Structure formats: C-alpha cells, structure tokens
Amino acid sequence: QLRAGSSRTVSLVVLDMANPFFTDVARGVEDVVNAASLAMVLCNSDDRPEKEAAHLGLLAEQRVHGVLITPTAELTPQLDALRDRGVPVVLVDRRAPGPHQCAAATDDVLGGRLAAEHLLERGHRRIAFVGGHAALPQIRERHAGVESAVREVPDTELTVLSPGELSVAGGREAAARVIGLPASRRPTAAVCANDLLALGVLQEMVRHGVRVPDEFAIVGYDDIDFAAAAAVPLSSVRKPRQELGRRAAELLLDEGREGHRHEQPVFEPVLVVRESSMVRRD
Ligand code: RIB
Numbered sequence: 001q002l003r004a005g006s007s008r009t010v011s012l013v014v015l016d017m018a019n020p021f022f023t024d025v026a027r028g029v030e031d032v033v034n035a036a037s038l039a040m041v042l043c044n045s046d047d048r049p050e051k052e053a054a055h056l057g058l059l060a061e062q063r064v065h066g067v068l069i070t071p072t073a074e075l076t077p078q079l080d081a082l083r084d085r086g087v088p089v090v091l092v093d094r095r096a097p098g099p100h101q102c103a104a105a106t107d108d109v110l111g112g113r114l115a116a117e118h119l120l121e122r123g124h125r126r127i128a129f130v131g132g133h134a135a136l137p138q139i140r141e142r143h144a145g146v147e148s149a150v151r152e153v154p155d156t157e158l159t160v161l162s163p164g165e166l167s168v169a170g171g172r173e174a175a176a177r178v179i180g181l182p183a184s185r186r187p188t189a190a191v192c193a194n195d196l197l198a199l200g201v202l203q204e205m206v207r208h209g210v211r212v213p214d215e216f217a218i219v220g221y222d223d224i225d226f227a228a229a230a231a232v233p234l235s236s237v238r239k240p241r242q243e244l245g246r247r248a249a250e251l252l253l254d255e256g257r258e259g260h261r262h263e264q265p266v267f268e269p270v271l272v273v274r275e276s277s278m279v280r281r282d
Pocket of ligand 1: 016019021139194195221222
C-alpha cells in the first residue's frame with residue numbers, strides 16, 4: 001500500500017558504500033522491495049552528517065515511499081522532518097532511540113564480548129581494541145563488550161586504538177602503532193571493530209613479518225565474505241547482514257498498513273573462529 005503521491009522507490013542511506021557489510025545489507029533490502037514491485041535507491045553518506053542531511057532533503061523532494069538508514073552518529077533533524085511529512089523511516093544496524101520508531105539492530109555489546117572472551121580463553125592478556133570511530137553507537141557498544149570481558153579477568157590490559165576511519169587503511173594505521181609500542185606493552189591480539197580494519201591490521205602485520213596468529217591474533221567484526229578469503233582466514237563476529245536489511249525493509253513496508261506496530265528486533269551475533277586467532281598462548 002503506497003502513500004498517496006509517493007513514488008515507487010525506497011531509499012537506503014548507508015555510511016560507507018565501499019564496505020561489503022553494507023552491500024550485503026542492500027542485498028537484503030533489495031530482495032524485499034523488489035518483491036513489492038518497488039525500486040531501491042542507494043545513497044552514501046560517507047559518515048558525514050552534512051552529506052546525509054543533503055541526501056535526506058533530496059529524498060523528501062523525490063517523494064520516496066520510505067527511507068532505510070544507518071545514520072551518522074547524530075540523528076539529524078532531517079530524519080524527523082521526513083517523518084513529519086509522513087515518510088516512514090526505519091533505522092538499520094542502529095538501535096532506536098525510543099519506542100516510536102522501527103529499527104533492526106544487532107547486539108553489539110554481546111559481539112564485542114564474544115570476541116574478547118575468545119581471545120582471553122586462548123591465553124591473551126594484552127588485547128587491543130581497534131575501534132576507529134568512537135562516535136558511532138554500534139561501535140561504542142562493541143568497545144563496551146570488549147572492555148567488560150577484559151575487566152573480568154585479572155592482570156589484563158586493554159589498549160584502545162582509534163584510527164581515523166573504519167577502513168583497511170585505518171587498520172594498517174592501527175597495526176603500525178601496535179608494532180611501534182615497546183615489547184613489554186605490546187598487545188598480543190586485537191579485536192577490530194569491523195572486518196575492513198581487521199584486514200588492514202593483518203596486511204600491516206604480515207608486511208612487518210609478524211606471524212598471524214602465532215605472534216599476533218586478530219578477530220574482526222561483521223564476517224563479510226572477504227574475512228574467510230583473507231591470506232590468513234579471519235575469525236570474525238558474524239552479523240546477520242542480509243537479514244538486517246530484509247527485516248528493516250519488511251518493517252518499512254509494513255508501516256503504511258492498518259494496525260502497524262513499531263518493532264525493534266535485535267539480532268544475536270555469533271563468533272566464527274578461523275585461523276587468525278587459533279593459537280593458544282600458555
Ligand atoms: O559502519 C560501521 C560498521 O558498523 C560496519 O562495519 C558494520 O559493522 C556496522 O555495524
């Protein structure tokens with residue numbers, strides 16, 4: 001059921017269209033909207049609030065049927081403006097700030113905890129969190145999960161590294177900093193806030209002759225397809241990427257229906273262990 005005057009398009013606004021995580025989310029969205037005879041328009045905010053706001057303004061002018069969005073750190077007023085015009089908005093990969101909105105998210109505190117517990121069980125006591133972007137709530141959650149797991153074990157140390165971006169380049173930057181630390185303080189393992197960072201860490205470690213996982217273990221996050229295909233297959237916290245997109249799109253299409261109730265599903269991540277974190281250290 002389309003709103004009167006709206007076009008047969010739904011927009012997905014993502015933080016980084018170069019991140020395969022969002023390609024998989026888009027795949028899930030497209031499956032659902034296509035089955036409803038609608039088209040998906042992809043917009044990329046580059047994690048910049050002003051670019052996001054400009055996209056949302058354009059989408060309002062285009063009279064899109066609805067907007068699915070992984071927002072930048074702040075929820076911009078343009079999102080409320082869209083809703084005020086009657087355009088349904090569903091958050092993807094972000095928890096809703098209140099009950100009056102649909103959102104599909106993952107329990108990223110649990111995800112961070114699973115990754116850290118795995119490394120602690122394998123005997124690591126100096127662990128790095130390669131966090132990248134502290135402003136994004138879904139990254140802060142991962143950090144909180146890692147931190148709480150590490151704090152529960154005595155004589156452990158958590159080093160937090162925040163490279164400029166959540167990308168392969170950001171991972172290389174963080175790894176170079178780890179390598180530059182004195183041996184007595186150098187972490188022996190890292191939980192990375194996403195797989196792009198993890199791939200960058202792996203690349204830089206290998207470039208410096210550091211053996212992964214024997215000398216440095218790595219756990220990524222998202223479990224994009226490239227994680228398993230890496231030179232050293234990456235352990236990673238798997239998020240239901242397509243499912244997040246599908247569920248969010250279903251919620252969006254349901255918004256116009258009689259008796260619609262806002263839903264906020266939170267999916268559970270699972271840890272997938274591969275070679276990059278296999279060795280025990282005791
Ligand atoms: O957008 C940054 C990260 O948040 C992505 O890698 C994905 O994990 C998302 O949750």
